[in-house]
Amino acid sequence: MTVMEHARTRVGQGYGLLRQGRTEDAATLARELLAAFPDDVDALVLAGEVAVARGQFEEAVDPMLRAIAASGGDDALRIKLAGLYLHLRRRNDARALALEVATSAQARGDGRSLWQAASIITNCNRPAEAIAHYRQARALLGEQPGLLYDLAVAQFFTGGFDEAEAELDRMLALVPQAGHALYLRSTLRRQTAADNHVDALRTRIAAGLGRPEWTAAAWYALAKELEDLGEHDDAFEALETGARLQRQTLQYDIQSECDAQAAIRAAYTAEVMQSAPESSADTGPIFIVGMPRTGTTLVERILVQGGQVKSAGEPLDLGQLIAAYTRRAQSLHPDLSAAEASLRIDADALGRDYRRGVAEAAGAARFIDKLPVNYMYCGVIRRALPDARIIHLQRDPLDSCYAVYKTLFFNAYHCSYDLDELARYYLAYRQTMDQWHAVMPGAILDVRYEDVVADPDGQARRVLEWCGLPWDPDAAYGTAPAAAAFTTASAAQVREPVHARSVGSSRRHLDRLAPLVERLASGGVSVD
Secondary structure, three states, rough: OOOOEEEEHHHHHHHHHOOOOOOHHHHHHHHHHHOOOOHHHHHHHHHHHHHHHHHOOOHHHHHHHHHHHHHHHHHHHHHHHHHHHHOOOOOOHHHHHHHHHHHHEEEEEOOOHHHHHHHHHHOOOHHHHHHHHHHHHHHHHHHOOHHHHHHHHHHOOOHHHHHHHHHHHHHHHOOOOOHHHHHHHHHHOOOOOOOOOOOHHHHHHHHHHOOOOHHHHHHHHHHHHHHHHHOHHHHHHHHHHHHHHHHHHOOOOOOHHHHHHHHHHHHHHHHHHHHOOOOOOOOOOEEEEEEEOOOOHHHHHHHHHOOOOEOOOOOOEEEEEHHHHHHHHHHOOOOHHHHHHHOOOOOHHHHHHHHHHHHHHHOOOOOOEEEHHHHHHHHHHHHHHHEEEEEEEEEOOOHHHHHHHOOOOOOOOOOHHHHHHHHHHHHHHHHHHHHHHHHHHOEEEEEEEEHHOHHHHHHHHHHHOOOOOOOOOOOOOOOOOOOOOOOOOOOOOOOOOOOOOOOOOOHOOOOOOHHHHHHHOOOOOOOO
């Protein structure tokens, strides 16, 4: 066996150790390999993989960079490093690498690398930039279902709804049972009596879709299209079926979710928050929080319309950083709960870390973070980002819950598929927001969805003033900026003119929503 053959064998042994979970042994082997073969690509990649397996993501960057250099710029390695940069929230570095790969892959006619590069760019909150690369990949690879879907999603986010529907039609011709595509297609526009997919959806459901989650998504698609057509009773029946099927696919404990919020409320008392920095100049991030489907994207649209701030969309950064910093604090104070430990973190460092990563997502120093669930972290926001502005969207409780119930979320809001669980979550949310108002008086601006749709200009003035942004009398605050991307489930609705069509829509189904109404009432939330 030659020296290099022996090295290859040792690299293989290293991956075997990783598969067995023996990360320390793998690390030792990787160090030995690099001592003997410091420029060997396979040994360098193994060292990077070992660092990732040990949770040492920053330490994985250097061997990956060296591997790329040693390989002469291998695109597969550059994609791997771009993914690592994304994990580290280094979005500018990830995007730069992806663009390099896209240029190289186009020259070589490598459609798969183009597709991977486009996905990285999309995940850097640049869906408009990714579209051309998805199209180039399609030209080289042909009509592959996953590629067509990814292209359609990017078009959906950027307002290309006709193009997205055409891509989804092509995908569904190849995979007619793809429920997620059926659902996305149904959300692209309001269906009409002359142009809808109701009969096709019923036929597809009757024929079977195979995967449980695809079956659930098809029922959601049918419910959406029936509601568009005004067939409200049939729509709710389809919605109930879809929600029941989707709930069966999930492992979820509503009590744990409610307990976590109760722990936050117990930890973040008025006394604790008295030590938080005073709210400073209104030049920091703008957080739009609340329940989903309450007008958060509508307010985001108002803010970006003036051109003074850009949106980072719905990044997961804040919650992920709080979790990471809290784990470190708990390692030093294992007797503390997560909520208690979050009070021991270095809030200034968290704030700096958060700003850097999300500013890169937005492409601007001042940005909007529109992830609704950040309402749970208002106390941390005040401590770590005292110059931030928090806007809390409110909506009629029953309309709010109904809007959530009829939305199919992917990997989020697991409470939304059962009326009792949804009501319990809503009550926890209300208690948490009441707590923030009590311990941080004057730090949060409440905005009612019903007020925004009734008086968009008046509410726009109010929101802009809260954020320290100028009012532009020539800006059309009731319409969406054509160039803006909205990376959210309501990306289609938000491009419509402001309307009050959904106000009170839940009252059509009071009898079917009775379990939710009763649970809300038991928590002190009445529905008129």
